[in-house]
Amino acid sequence: MESRFFHYFVFQSAFSMSAKTQPLETLQDIKQMMERSSRFISLSGLSGVAAGCCALVGAWFAYDIIYGSDRSYSTGHNRYKGDYGTDLTTGNEISLSEFMGNRLFQIAVLTFLAALILAFLFTYLRSKKTNTPLWGNQAKRLMFNVAIPMIVGGIYLWKMVQEGIFGLIAPGCLIFYGLALVNAGKYTLKEVRYLGFGQIILGLINLWNIGYGIHFWALGFGVLHIVYGILMWWKYERS
Amino acid sequence: MKNLIENLNKIFDNRIRLGIMSALMANQDISFNELKELMQVTDGNLASHLKPLEESGYVNVQKGFIGKKTNTTYSASPAGISAFKSHLSALEEMIRSTK
Numbered sequence: 001m002e003s004r005f006f007h008y009f010v011f012q013s014a015f016s017m018s019a020k021t022q023p024l025e026t027l028q029d030i031k032q033m034m035e036r037s038s039r040f041i042s043l044s045g046l047s048g049v050a051a052g053c054c055a056l057v058g059a060w061f062a063y064d065i066i067y068g069s070d071r072s073y074s075t076g077h078n079r080y081k082g083d084y085g086t087d088l089t090t091g092n093e094i095s096l097s098e099f100m101g102n103r104l105f106q107i108a109v110l111t112f113l114a115a116l117i118l119a120f121l122f123t124y125l126r127s128k129k130t131n132t133p134l135w136g137n138q139a140k141r142l143m144f145n146v147a148i149p150m151i152v153g154g155i156y157l158w159k160m161v162q163e164g165i166f167g168l169i170a171p172g173c174l175i176f177y178g179l180a181l182v183n184a185g186k187y188t189l190k191e192v193r194y195l196g197f198g199q200i201i202l203g204l205i206n207l208w209n210i211g212y213g214i215h216f217w218a219l220g221f222g223v224l225h226i227v228y229g230i231l232m233w234w235k236y237e238r239s
Numbered sequence: 240m241k242n243l244i245e246n247l248n249k250i251f252d253n254r255i256r257l258g259i260m261s262a263l264m265a266n267q268d269i270s271f272n273e274l275k276e277l278m279q280v281t282d283g284n285l286a287s288h289l290k291p292l293e294e295s296g297y298v299n300v301q302k303g304f305i306g307k308k309t310n311t312t313y314s315a316s317p318a319g320i321s322a323f324k325s326h327l328s329a330l331e332e333m334i335r336s337t338k
Contacts, residue, residue, distance in 0.1 A: 023333040029254065030261040030327070037262035037269065067335050133276050137269075 012106035040138040040188040049228025050118035055221035058111030075110025142187040149180040174203030175218045195228040246329035255288045260323050263315040271311045
């Protein structure tokens with residue numbers, strides 16, 4: 001008799017609990033599960049900060065080469081220049097192998113790799129913390145949708161290099177990267193969209209300020225990433 | 240209040256079943272293993288919660304193979320989608336009534 005009463009009591013209280021206090025929590029659970037299952041949420045704000053710092057360091061080195069007072073760039077560059085008498089800053093014809101050997105190009109590649117590795121590291125750590133798989137369906141979807149504008153943009157800019165239109169490369173990078181981020185906003189933290197809009201706007205302004213590419217790069221890939229990263233860290237990861 | 244509670248779907252009063260259905264609402268289809276990772280439950284536990292969802296016709300099952308391994312994927316059926324939506328509105332009603 002006593003146990004029956006006890007059962008009844010437990011059943012009653014559990015039932016009325018779930019009915020009265022839980023609808024809001026239940027809705028929050030549902031929202032969280034929908035987000036968790038469809039978006040890649042492990043993207044860490046610190047990844048953005050790290051990538052931004054890499055970009056600023058890279059830009060600092062590149063700035064030194066382009067504007068350095070000792071003009072070491074022009075003498076250094078002669079080694080690759082051969083008899084063609086071309087120069088990246090004046091933007092005449094240049095062969096692809098020359099471009100590959102160019103110090104600026106090497107800095108850009110190194111910067112990109114360093115940023116990618118650090119960004120990956122912080123996101124990896126975050127995925128450990130939130131206990132979500134790093135390489136699940138969500139990550140694949142994100143990568144695929146980021147890759148489309150990036151690869152198309154890469155091919156387009158590659159062609160521009162071949163044509164010797166160097167002035168449009170910096171704005172082109174910003175614009176295509178921005179488009180990739182706007183696309184990414186559907187598959188990861190939605191705030192990535194705003195970072196994307198920022199990059200696109202900078203790229204478009206840069207189109208009418210050719211020659212200041214390195215400044216716009218530093219602003220877009222450096223400052224914007226850092227600002228975005230700090231905001232995201234503040235919003236989602238600060239504990 | 241009592242009427243409002245009756246509008247809630249009994250099948251969804253379990254956290255895991257509700258989670259499965261939420262995940263299926265946000266995705267076209269999800270494999271068994273992915274569901275397991277999302278819910279962080281064991282094989283047996285997940286299977287036992289998928290069963291009532293299947294039996295009530297809320298969830299469609301597609302059995303396939305990746306190599307030699309079985310790959311079972313789940314998706315929300317039209318009946319499941321409408322049941323989930325009315326469950327959501329019932330929850331909404333309850334929140335509204337307590338204000």
